Amino acid sequence: MKYIVIGTAGHVDHGKTQLIKTLTGTDTDRLKEEKERGISIELGFAQLKLPSGKQAGIVDVPGHERFIKNMLAGVGGIDLVLLVIAADEGVMPQTREHMDIIQLLQVKKGIVVITKTDLVDDEWLAMVTEEIKEFLRPTVLSQAPLVPVSALTGQGISRLLQYIDKLVDDTEERNSGGQLRLPVDRVFSVTGFGTVVTGTLRTGTITVGDSVQIMPQGLVSRVRSLQVHGRKVEQAKAGQRTAVNLSGVEVEQIKRGSVLVTPGSVKPSHRMDVRLLLLANAPKELKNRARVRLYLGTDEILGRVRLLDREELEPGQEVYAQLELEEQAVAGKGDRFVIRSYSPMRTIGGGVILDANAPKHKRFQPAVLEALATKELGTPEELVNQFLAGRQALFSVEEVVKGTGLPAPEVALAIEKLAADRQIKVVPADQKELVVSRQVYDNWSREIISMTENYQQQYPLREGLPKEELRSRKFSFINTKNFQHLLQSLEAAGLIALYDKTIASPRLTGRLTAEQQRLVDALVKAMHDGQFQPPAWHDIIKSHKLKEPEAQEYLQYLLRTGQLVKLADEELYYSAARYRQARQKIVDFLRHNKEISVAQTRDLLHTSRKFTLPLLESLDRERVTRRVGDNRVLIQ
Structure with a gap:
């Protein structure tokens, strides 16, 4: 209906x-x-x-x-x-x-x-x-x-x-499929029920049990009951005169001019971009920064008019301007408003909201006026592109809807077209999509690749640049989860390689100089030649005249690449080949015997207790063996 x-x-x-x-x-x-x-x-x-x-x-x-x-x-x-x-x-x-x-x-x-x-x-x-x-x-x-x-x-x-x-x-029916928006024109209390507000539901629907936000106060409440023209209903739709019984808020916390909205769907603002008409019958010109009374929805707010291309507006003229308000207000793109002179009070003009959350503009700037013309007359693609242009952030589709004031279906179609034209980048993110301007995305890509390659050239033995270090240094404006989505999109394009905690350049990963490779081979050989009782790491690095910081780089590289294996004791290491040998010998022994003791393991490997016990504990951790008393048995 x-x-x-x-x-x-x-x-x-x-x-x-x-x-x-x-x-x-x-x-x-x-x-x-x-x-x-x-x-x-x-x-x-x-x-x-x-x-x-x-x-x-x-x-x-x-x-x-x-x-x-x-x-x-x-x-x-x-x-x-x-x-x-x-x-x-x-x-x-x-x-x-x-x-x-x-x-x-x-x-x-x-x-x-x-x-x-x-x-x-x-x-x-x-x-x-x-x-x-x-x-x-x-x-x-x-x-x-x-x-x-x-x-x-x-x-x-x-x-x-x-x-x-x-x-x-x-008359065209109002949109019941959009976000809830109900400007409040009456607030009162009903004995036994509490706070009730009334208004005409502009867009969306409201249902008993819904959470709603009261703006610009930011209060969150729940709908206890609804009435449409005195009749109790479970749901009200756009176009209906609606009375809403709210829980958890007092009458004094709400006023005429407040707006019930879907939680998180709008942001109140002190500044709005508008197209403003001064009525031809206005008694005098309107000067820049004139104080006026703004009527928006059901609200009355004092504010000033900033004329962007002149010092005064003559009656009958229409311009782009900004409204700077003395209190926060809630509006959407396309909302109409009226202004009256501060004193004496008389209706002198009005217009349409172009941007309900506008930044402060410099006056007498042609680029600003062109941007406002796009806001007013641009296609959905132009408006989405304008919203994203230059912004250093990843936006959800819902945020683009809120930022442009366009209906969600129009935004979705505009994003699809802009992505196909390579004007924006869509970044997959779990069950949704994030968007960013292509120029910003390409700049981010170049910066991430450059920082990653510089890091790897400085630390060639490391796996890569730590993700969180990169984010905190250059991308702190993106949260950790969204930053991971950004990195995954770069990896999907073959631009970087991702590991658990690091980022690497596929072009540089694993590339050692001849001298570095010679030293790596020598370190592994020294450990391998020690059979099942290899020399201590600090003795090996002394023989190769390595200083501690450099030695730690090589040790972490050998452990990460699997060329060395750390035993349960933090200072004991086997070459990977020796560790596999030791494990196989113990497994073969246990396949023919019920259990193996520490002494039997020592004799089997011709090593000392110093290595035997950490080795067995390492196999326990790997769930190859299980300790029973002082002995080990094979886990099937």
Whole structure:
């Protein structure tokens, strides 16, 4: 089922609330002060059942100029608008300001409802209708139907419902498949239930039991229960007016303007890139760093406008700019916003968010303006490429979605195309993919290969450059797990060889100079010639006049390459060939005898107890033999 939210707009006392009551049977003025003063102050909500059986939510907004911020909190989430103009007064100041807001938010679907027709004659109604048409000509509602009604007599109401029904049918359904996003317009407490927030679900779905994050506060909560228009449900979808009962948070911790989101899906920001229009009817130019009131979603935030290519913006002009906010806000690419002057408060402009988490830009830089044009008008491939360009990081697909503001399917397709064109590199990572710009990846590759080869040339006897040493020195901005994925992609390309803890260049691995190879052979021979009672390592290195650091390099090389075997005693070594011989002799003995003692092993190998016991312990570790008392038996 399609879920659509309808909003009212119009001057104070033009009959918006009475019209909603006639259409739905619900009086949306719920506050005592609203009843006493006869005007709407806060947002009101009702459910409308249409002739076709479809249902829509209605948000009734205040018309008085003092409550424009409340009007903005309601109109931001609507799919279509009922612009209400009283027949006896025609277009009034708040009609114009509300129309400016509708224009800035680009609410392109709507109906103009001419109310109070019972108070005027046909001639007056015709005159007012022409005035309204002239007023609407340059706006997004220029083609909207004009429907005269009387909420008191019921005249025109059935015709209005038919128009609404058709418009609802023609309105595109919101995306329930994306990440959760619900801007909060009311917060209150219900006895026995706790904190409840309400709002129009912009995207995604929300289900009882879900974990949600309250931004920009960063609080995490769980959904205890849900209601849609007073009806208890297990799940709410995009487009529905939703009440969410939250656990673990207090009313005081949330405010109108907070946003419920999928945990980790958005990042609040103090700075946003925007395309900004100053209304043609703005009273004066907007100067660089002018303080303004920003209306975004259901939030009102103070901030300043940084003009990037001029010192002041003339009425009617449109530019790229940055909004620097005094409090953090949550937004997504493509969100519309409105700005009002700080004092006196008046709607002066608005626009669209291009980047909700923007870095600070230098002013008067053509490259900055070109980049913002790409953010606004670029293809998904251009936007993904721009997001990755120059960034020294591996990004998950989810992070690219968050960074570009594009839908996940568009990002996935863009990544596929960019990878095929070798503009980005996809790095496999367990059950997901990491991406990085091709230029950054190639720079990393060259640096890793260069550092690895330099290390191996300096330490030719070592297996390779320790991975963690390389990461901590040059790639500390990549976590250990992702760094391993990066190295694996280089190994798959044949650029490096990976070992347990080191990286090596396939071009240099195992390459010793003739002199180094001669010394290696001599050391192994000296150990081998000692039969099963070889000389001590320190005696061998003395005879070859090796200093301790160099000797340790050779010892580690011989152990790593398997040319020497360390016995259980840390200072005793056999050549690999002698160790295999010794093991085979003991195994052959045990195949003909039940067990072997230390003394029998000593005599079998013609060696001393000094070597015999460590040798047997080494075979125990290898699970060739097993100790039983003072003897060893063969493990089958």
